[in-house]
Amino acid sequence: MSVIALSPKSDAPVKTAKDTAEARALRETTPTQWFPYAAPQARARDPRDTAFSFRDISRKFGDKTVLDNIDLDVPAGQFLAVIGKSGCGKSTLLRLLTGLDKPTTGTLTVNKGENGENRTRIMFQEPRLLPWARIAKNVEVGLTGIAGGEGAREKSLAILREVGLADRAGEWPSVLSGGQRQRVALARALVAHPYILALDEPLGALDALTRIEMQQLLERIWLQQKFTAVLVTHDVAEAVALADRVIVIDRGRIALDLDIPLDRPRRHGSPELARLEGQILDTLFGEKAG
Amino acid sequence: MKATGQILKNATGWALPAVILLVWEIAARTGLISPNVMAAPSAVAEAFWRLLLSGELIRNIGVSTARALSGFVIGGSIGLAFGLANGLSGLSRNLTDTTLQMVRNIPHLALIPLVILWFGIDEQAKLFLVALGVFFPIYVNTLLGIQSVDPQLVEMGRVYGMSRTTLFFRVILPGALPAIFVGLRYALGIMWLTLIVAETIAASSGLGYMAMQAREFLLIDVVVLSILIYALLGKLADSFARLLERLTLQWHPAFQTA
Structure with missing residues (x-):
């Protein structure tokens, strides 16, 4: 679930590149239906509604374009997974987000703490x-x-x-x-x-069982703390198991932007996960090949 | 149980020197070794006692140690400063490293004639030689240590918002410390070596001077005593460095006792 869905009185549609299906579903119901015992309150628009946004971001290394005009808005509290083959630019995206690298062109807006500290x-x-x-x-x-x-x-x-x-x-x-x-x-x-936690394949080097344990730990803490998570991974199963939304990066562009509207906790190996996994793998390897 | 095991383990290291001493004493007493070639251990012990009582030994050890340490402090701190500067700043490295590497290839003891011309046989001559000898191992290893600090850790420190000072004291210096200690131990060895040579060639006090005087008067026991004391002082300095190492590198798997 995302924070925008909890701002029912904000008339102007929240400008995000992509609303989650869950958010759409929530917007179509009346507020009293979600909180039957609490009167919905008008909430001042929180500047944290969007955790970060990439606007026409490109990153070139010499002649090589690693990221090509990326547009991406991530609402606060979302769990985003970024998938791509090696060298597709997903790590560069993370380095830009964490300030380890600067974009060649475009603007990157990241929400900072109240005193402008790096969160x-x-x-x-x-x-x-x-x-x-x-x-x-x-x-x-x-x-x-x-x-x-x-x-x-x-x-x-x-x-x-x-x-x-x-x-x-x-x-x-x-x-x-x-x-x-x-x-x-x-x-x-x-x-x-942190407001935003960027994860650069943090579970890649772990054995399979420790990995699942870590995924559960990560999900539990994310549900508690409600930070925005950006998980870069090449494990599609991990991405669909953990994320609200998966984007696939191919040759520096966003090739697929997919919501994962499944309830948590998700069961490893359930048919819905398998279907979404298949869809992502098709994008990665091209249906024409199969 | 564990304590006795430890004592036994330490004792094994001393077994061989004890046997050597014993054989040596027997050989000297039976006339197998001529007294003009080598003094018996008992004669060396006697000489030790005699010089201890006259105060000559203590004075000379004191003079030599003071020279060694002040030379070490001067050369070591300059070496550390250059090592840190060249490790942290590319500009400083470009400016000075080539020169320092060229000077490093001159054996510092080859400068003795020049040093005597400059300083005579005064204290400065010995300080200069010791400082020069100590400078390079400290410099080279400090530089190496800083260059071998894991860049991933430095990047991590930056991402977590460490200032340059914090980064230096929390990440770079601790990372370079094992290499700096290697340099320190090398430098301690070179410190004694340089001092012995300098004192033997030109001095009017100190252990080297004592040994040279004894040679003039054919006091073989005193010569052997001086050599043994050098060995002991060298060992003492090395043990001190190891102790420091153990205290500061507790985190290092090589220094962890299970």
């Missing part, structure tokens, strides 16, 4: 923990410039409890398993309550 966090494919800092200290890196000292300590312990590693707070990263390290990296990304 976008990224989780990399590798945990990238500081080997010389204990687990709790590594999580506190996520609070750089936001909190320090005792407050940071408490926050980091709280989020470590959330990912099930509170008892490892005093250990060195080298003694943790790959999955545990990635959970610490997730805790570090989430400790400052």
